[in-house]
Amino acid sequence: MKQNLIKRSLKTAGLGLASALILTGCATTAVEPSQSAAPSPSEDITSQTATLAFIGPEAPEVFQPVIDGFTELYPNITINYEQIPFDQLATTIEQRIGSGDSSIDIYTVDQPWLAQYAAKGYLEDISYFASEAEAAMPAAMYEVNFYDDKMWALSVWNSTQMMFYNKDMLDSAGVEYPSSNPEERWTWEEIDAASKKVVDSGSAEFGFLLEQVVAYYQFQAIAESAGGGSGITGDDMLSLDLANAGWTKALNWYQDSFKNGLQPTGVGGFDTGPMFSDKKLAFFVGGPWDVGIFGANDVNWGVAPHPYFQGGEAATPTGSWSWGMNPASLNKAAAAEFLKYAAINPDGNLKTTEALTVIPANQAAAAKYLPGLESDPRSAGVADIMLYEIQNTARTRPSTVGYVQFESLLSVALEDIRNGADIDSRIKALMASIDDAWELFR
């Protein structure tokens, strides 16, 4: 009797185990690059109700205007936006889109991630929008969405960088204001000298701060100006060049600024901007969004062009977000229409910049938008500076499938170098780590 019981128990357990294995096995199929079927132009998306799921790193208020604008045109479509903090966005995309989850229709794609996502099949081929996109965008913002001769996303925002300075602090330290003429921009060496004066005179706790102080987006322009290039080379764009003279010069300058108390340590993420608003430093290198954010503070600030290294070329960060479609989306026609509205339609694109000060990628939208930035008297000259940089000094980030690994490992290394790690050995270790992570692609 007992033996029968045990036999039966084993049988049931065995069945249970088998079915569990089968069930869990089904959930882990690898994502297959899908054949994209362009939504037929005659497909009427106004007939059925649809709900689109949209994820991105910005606060919900930022995208509410464009969502409202779209739902006014298509009241039968609801758009649910979910904010995923930037630090977790890449991993969320990897987890959800990578597992074929259809619960996301549209997601924001940091432009340098596009190559890898396209290669992995995380983006729907939207080449059917190519000619419209070419007509609507400046060349760089059109080309950045291409990989393997297909278009995978639409540019929604562009960016550049500029320098904000605290006039009162400079006055109190007896320092001249930097020129707002991009052809007469200050050098990093001049920033160092001015910062030292400001700190020594007690006018400020620190001299300056880079907004995204440990991000490649911010640091690339500094390395480029020092003659170091982007750091990635080769036909396959999977070879590293981080130990050259330019990078070494840029990293030493960077580390010294913290060592000498000109830039603060221990502050990162969203805490950097408040250092300027709270009057802790004299110079702040930030983006167009800061024109809006600093518009709310009581600092007597002015704007100047992004500095460069003496003897080097002027270089500025650029590029921003594109939006793409999940190949596993169940609402592709509606999603495509929303993408078109947010990027190719100038009114829609303009709406994406209503709640945040960023440069719209759409050319017509940008033309309307930039002059409006000078409503605050403090931001006088910023529109000309931004236009100049976008057209002359912008260095786009390298297009490589290994960008995510490169960027995250480099960021950790920059933080270590910021905190005093030996540069040569840290960069050597960094290159070994990145090469190891890039084994995946070889």
Added chain:
Amino acid sequence: MARGFGLMIYWRSGLKKKELYWALLVFLAPAVLALILMRIIPAAQALIESLFKTNVFSGEKTFIGLENYFSLFANPDFQNTLFVTIVFALLVNPIQVFSALLLALLFVRKFPFSRFLRSLIIFPVAVPPAVSAVMWSAIYRPDGLANSILEALGLAPQGFILDQRQALMSIIVMLSWIGVGYWMLFLIAGLNDIPDEIYEAARIDGAGYLRQTVSVTMPLLIRPLSFVLVATTISNFLVFAPVLILTRGGPVGSTSLLMYDIFVRAYSFGDVGRANAGVFILVLLMITAVSLQFFLLRKGNQQ
């Protein structure tokens, strides 16, 4: 003792042996099923997955045997991660268990505000790990609360999570702030289970507080203590939220814990094969640690 207890249930329940076995099966089934579905099967899947290399672009899987493991063990970053994880385990577990024990011994006694202070110590358990990490990132800032307190006491400001030599300890302090109260509860329960008569007998024999604690309390506390030790060991091997939010494995890899390394490999790098190899290595590490602990504590458990 367990046998005797089991026999007692059997005699008192009036159930026949067959019915008893069925009842046991039914009651244990949900837990066993959960164990199989959520622990054993994923571990087996991780092991299987770790024997393959996935082509990032085509999704095609190739069997490569133990190559992922060789590649990991030959990698200086992973060697560092293993070293840091083991050092971390050897530090954090004794610190947390010992602190929990001392606090438990303190809080079984009644003194003014003992209840209130005890609640304060337990309270951090209610805070989600990510929230604690964000809080402590503010505390550990160069201009944060920790340095302000040091300054007020006339001591030099410290680097904490920015200093290669202090970062791991800073994380240990943060984790202890959260965990010690939780483990203390189990030990308080264990202490309260010890009958007063035994203490009386010891006192009559002339034993002071220290003697009582060593010869009476500790031997009778071995069971709850081993539970706390094993549970805290396992939960500390799985630590990763503080690393993700505070240090990202730095400075210079000094806080690169295995669970964080696995997470980055899997979800930042998409390196599924080696991430799963890391998972399996972590499972082996945990089994080794726990087996060692059971072996060392077996004498006490047999009492």
